[in-house]
Amino acid sequence: MKDIGGLMVPTFDDVLAAHARVAPYIHRTPVLTSSFLNELTGAELFFKCENFQKAGAFKVRGACNAVFGLTDEMAAKGVATHSSGNHALSLSYAAGRRGIPCHVVMPRTAPQAKKDAVLGYGGQITECEPSTSSREAVFAEVQARTGAEFVHPYNDPRVIAGQGTCSRELLEQVDGLDAVIAPIGGGGMISGTCLTLSTLAPGVEVFAAEPLNADDAARSFRAGKIIADDAPETVADGLKVPLKDLTWHFVKAHVTDVLTATEDQIVEAMKLIWKRMKIVMEPSSAVPLASILANRDRFKGRRVGVIVTGGNVDLDRLPWMK
């Protein structure tokens, strides 16, 4: 960790420490390929399948790093967070493994599948309205009442260091990558990816993929400063949250470009992956393939790592079933 103008920024040593700390609690997820999708895109795609991860998403990496890095004294009061879904259940999973309480503030509109999963892992839910402002207000109340340690879903150096373990595995699993693409919401996965790649493989480009309907990261990237929307609407419900100072630090310094995809392109890419790769993943995880298909020239002939961020989808409400 280093202090950059008051911002506590994780270093690659923190990623290494995180990897050793979380290894007993996470999967080393497989990398899958599809000859059909390679032909369709003209690229060689390597899908890092965090949909197979514990708790169904990459977020368990950062959550476990935060939870298992606490002193016993801090851990005793539990942890707390606000999240649109996967961080909530990942933190609940991590807290459960350590045997401490986990308090979660979730939008009342979050998919029932995610609420059930949080409860299933032993998390305690307090609902808020589906806006960033309401979420933060309700959370302040919960934290004041419990004294639990706040683990932010992404703007937290412990969380970013944890997410950085994903692309460390990817580099061990695939040789000669030209680029890595991951979805961007708050930017935790992208920041961890930047952190690891800029150290281990600085020649590999990092692309962030975002729904056009929630393109605050793309607009921030072009404007050179954080632009945040309150409550954008997209099928990729994991990507509605805005960048924050720590993730912006990584995005502005290391990301090659932020690409966007329309809602139709996202749903089509999701269905294509389900149909051809036979894996269940959530709409957010389809945004990278949708963005590749919408920007084929950027990826043609290149070896591209694609982070499939999670698989927690409500099977009763699939986006192509209207």
Next chain:
Amino acid sequence: MKDIGGLMVPTFDDVLAAHARVAPYIHRTPVLTSSFLNELTGAELFFKCENFQKAGAFKVRGACNAVFGLTDEMAAKGVATHSSGNHALSLSYAAGRRGIPCHVVMPRTAPQAKKDAVLGYGGQITECEPSTSSREAVFAEVQARTGAEFVHPYNDPRVIAGQGTCSRELLEQVDGLDAVIAPIGGGGMISGTCLTLSTLAPGVEVFAAEPLNADDAARSFRAGKIIADDAPETVADGLKVPLKDLTWHFVKAHVTDVLTATEDQIVEAMKLIWKRMKIVMEPSSAVPLASILANRDRFKGRRVGVIVTGGNVDLDRLPWMK
């Protein structure tokens, strides 16, 4: 191959020859586990994921063995078959790889996803009514017209030897199995499984799993002779076909038991696997888990290989979306 009272029965040497022949055209599919499903069943389950196989199903093993074993002269006239789906597209895939024609007779009621896939692999479809009798009549006409080599979906020693390669891989991937369970329709996969296990691991039990709505194999097993139904109705559309003499030879000699599951149990097991393992597989492939859940005492505390036979499902018509 050995002649047993006029029946040409494949031997384990045929499995070895098949494996060498098909290896360039198939995937060595992964084995996945789920701590949730282990806890739920009380067994240790090892899912052999043929849903990730080329053409989306194990049937490509047998189809490739048949196609690539033909002389150039025989191959020139192409191949032909009737199939409720996966064999059709597997044979189309195999024929396409060899560059020869593939003629397919399919029930007009087969899922559109499977028809599209056959056409996508270059197969030529002739439709029949959804009954065994109609299927066989239409097929005779097609074969007479084309002179193509008939590759039966399961009652063919080349096909059974090909399917036997699946459990050969499984034994290399998982140590100390107590049992293997696979769906049974016509019995091709079960026969190949019996052939391989009876040679390499004779102590491993083989269970066949069948929809209660199409339980001709279970009734045959108990009666000691083949009982066939015409056009049974089940969500597990790959399992409607009856046993034939060659598959019955293996079932009666090597299968420990034939277990059944109701339609509701099959759909519930399918959804459970999608939700927890994040893999897309078809209803037929859920019958083994449904049967394990309906017969927990038979599997408790045991290490069980579960063949996930295929992943070709119509995403617009999932069985839990009424």
